[in-house]
Amino acid sequence: MSDGRHASSPFIGDDEIFVRMTLQQRLQHFLTIVTFVTLVVTGFPLIYPEWPIWSWIGLGERSFALRSLLHRIAGTGLIAASLWHVVYVMATEEGARFFREMLPKAIDIWQLVEAVGYQLGLTETLYRRGRLRGFLDRRPWWRFREPPAYGKYNWIEKFEYLAIVWGNIVMIVSGLCLWFFEAAFAIFPKPVMDIVKLVHGFEATLAFLAIVIWHMYCVHLNPEAFPMSRMWLDGKISGKLLRHHYPGWYREIEAERLEKRRLETALHWYDREKPPGWEGPRGVAGAGGEG
Amino acid sequence: MRARRAWLAAIAAAALAAWAAPAAAGPADEDCLACHSGGALDDAKLDVDAKILGASAHAGMSCTDCHADLAGADLPHGTTGPAACGSCHEEEARAVERSAHRQDDPDSPRCWSCHGGHDVRRVSAEDSRTAPLLQDRTCLGCHANPEIAGRHALPVRESAEDFEQSVHYRALLGGNPAAPSCTTCHGAHDNVSHKDPDSPIARPNVASTCGMCHAEIAQEFAESVHGKVLAEGNPDVPTCTGCHAEHAIRGPKDPRSPVHPSHIATTCSHCHENERLAREYGIASARLRTFVGSYHGAASRFGDSTVANCASCHGSHGIRPSSDPRSSIHPSNLARTCGTCHPQAGLNFATGKIHVRDLPEDxxxxxxVRRTYVSLIWAVIGGFVALIAVDLWWRFRTRRSRRGEA
Structure with a gap:
């Protein structure tokens, strides 16, 4: 995507390994996968009972009660995963940082436009053919000559995160209403319960299609990652791929390290030269004692 | 009754024969058997086994009691007419002449076709061809015969196996003497086509025929919406057989039964999803579709027989329209009806429609919400597919141009 565009940094080795999905995040993700798949398999028979696949997997009179039980167990698992994530975001620094970085910003929308504009290459082609020269010379960013410089999380991931947060809320609330429908009926009249049931089914369909088509393509099935990215298993990414896919984040890490090196160099110099007024390193870890 | 009469007839005939023997000039049984036994005649069909005759209901009767036209005939005799059963069984013979089996057609069954000839048994005998357990095979001897059925357009739709798997035949096998066999519903000597308005199986009479045994249900049915419309002479409304089948009637717990919980929706839909009937009688549409779309419908489709089906809420024999205050689906009774399965069901169960079609008025x-979601799904997934297409196209293009550069 950005080969040769971003020079590699002297501070980041191409083969250096970075953790992009921490163990916590991978476990949450794994629990979500297991519960999601179970929920789809045990829930879809009620929305699409006419699919022949259900008889292939042996869903019949006896397994129907099991389907119902498994759906509730998996539903409880998804609620657990969601609560775990809420606690993770609210109570841990890692989680809070993750949430902050996942929040969509205006730049994400622009980067979506940039990504499509770059891949289509329409304006650049027009420019090369001598069209829209004045306009594009004044506003060169519309030429989309470069792919977007994504930060740690790009618009794809942020959209998916928002979608799963929203989807989980909808599915959990409507699912609980259907699970404890007699109690829900005490609060809501039948027309509302009809809508609750509709929403549960349609949101499930939307989520299923989004995962199968979009998430699978973006993460695993695109020609670059095919047949599978190992990210969800080990959470690791190499410095080279980082530079390639998340140049914004790459530059951030580089800047952090540069800043740290500057500080170290400065402290080193002060330590050696001991200019007037210098009282030695104060609480700067790893800075002193090298002279 | 008939058996006793046969006995009396036999005794009377024997006495008469003994008294009249010296006077009558006709052949004695021994004379008949001299030719009609032991293969003395070319045709084995003409052989009569004296033992079989002796074990029959007509034991003790003389040959010429039935083959009356040979009384006083010179031997050897020529071609004879049919046995004169009617000379003793007058009432039955008269009934047959009025029935669908009247003797004006070579295919029509003769007395001996059903009762046997020389081996005729009393109807009450277990090995009689007209014994309840064997009757179906006797009737189907003709009714399942493709040639005869074809010549007379007999409505043979179900085979002996169908009846033999039915709840009625099983009851017979189980020794229930009240269980019906063919003649219970169709009549015996007087049976007529179902097209005959007097037939016990003519549509208007089916319920009362079944009601001979199922009296309470017949009464309930007569008061139901189906029963009332049937009584008005409507040909489109179902009677007992419309839902339970005719010969292959199975109990509601038999998974093959059309009234098994998992099949009820399909059975009711034969009429309630029928466009012509819906148009003609203003039957509410999409009952099946809305049921199938419900949890009850989906669970039922997978064979869960505990879940509600049409009959669970609407009743079965005593179905009434929702406008009838005695109907189980009258708004004032809905909470109680739903409460059969959902004890916590409150008044909210009765708010809004149960069969919600995808229509703004329902x-x-x-x-x-449905429209919004469908549009949303198309838009979102369409967007994804478009983005994937652009990505693939870009990858394809750049790979080619890179290859070109190299």
């Missing part, structure tokens, strides 16, 4: 907001 539930406007549900209709709107």
């Amino acid at each position: 539930n406007y907001w549900a209709w709107l």
Whole structure:
């Protein structure tokens, strides 16, 4: 995507390994996968009972009660995963940082436009053919000559995160209403319960299609990652791929390290030269004692 | 009754024969058997086994009692006419002449076709061809014969196996003497086509025929919406056989029964999803579709027989329209009806429609939500597919141009 565009940094080795999905995040993700798949398999028979696949997997009179039980167990698992994530975001620094970085910003929308504009290459082609020269010379960013410089999380991931947060809320609330429908009926009249049931089914369909088509393509099935990215298993990414896919984040890490090196160099110099007024390193870890 | 009469007839005939023997000039049984036994005649069919005759209901009767036209005939005799059963069984013979089996056709069954000839048994005998357990095979000797059925357009739709798997035949096997066999419903000597308005199986009479045994149900049915419309002479309304089948009637717990919980929706739909009937009688549409779309419908489709089906809420024999205050689906009774399975069901169960079609007049907001979601799904997934297409196209293009550069 950005080969040769971003020079590699002297501070980041191409083969250096970075953790992009921490163990916590991978476990949450794994629990979500297991519960999601179970929920789809045990829930879809009620929305699409006419699919022949259900008889292939042996869903019949006896397994129907099991389907119902498994759906509730998996539903409880998804609620657990969601609560775990809420606690993770609210109570841990890692989680809070993750949430902050996942929040969509205006730049994400622009980067979506940039990504499509770059891949289509329409304006650049027009420019090369001598069209829209004045306009594009004044506003060169519309030429989309470069792919977007994504930060740690790009618009794809942020959209998916928002979608799963929203989807989980909808599915959990409507699912609980259907699970404890007699109690829900005490609060809501039948027309509302009809809508609750509709929403549960349609949101499930939307989520299923989004995962199968979009998430699978973006993460695993695109020609670059095919047949599978190992990210969800080990959470690791190499410095080279980082530079390639998340140049914004790459530059951030580089800047952090540069800043740290500057500080170290400065402290080193002060330590050696001991200019007037210098009282030695104060609480700067790893800075002193090298002279 | 008939058996006793046969006995009396036999005794009377024997006495008469003994008294008249010296006077009559006709052949004695021994004379008949001299030719008609032991293969003395070319045709084995003409052989009569004296033992079989002796074990029959007509034991003790003389040959010429039945083959009356040979009384006083010179031997050897020529071609004879049929046995004169009617000379003793007058009432039965008269009934047959009025029935679908009247003797004006070579295919029509003769007395001996059903009762046996020389081996005729009393109807009450277990090995009689007209014994309840064996009757179906006797009737189907002709009714399942493709040639005869074809010549007379007999409505043979079900085979002996169908009846033999039915709840009625099983009851017979189980020794229930009241269980019906063919003649219980169709009549015996007087049986007529179902097209005959007097037939016990003519549509208007089916319920009362079944009601001979199922009296309470017949009464309940007569008061139901189906029963009332049937009584008005409507040909489109179902009677007992419309839902339970005719010969292959199975109990509601038999998974093959059309009234098994998992099949009820399909059975009712034969009429209630029929466009012509819906148009003609203003039957509410999409009952099946809305049921199938419900949890009850989906669970039922997978064979869960505990879940509600049409009959669970609407009743079965005593179905009444929702406008009838005695109907189980009258708004004032809905909470109780739903409460059969959902004890916590409150009044909210009765708010709004149960069979919600995808129409704004059934539930406007549900209709709107459905439309919104469908549009949303198309838009979102369409967007994804477009983005994937652009990505693939870009990868394809750049790979080619890179290859070109190299």
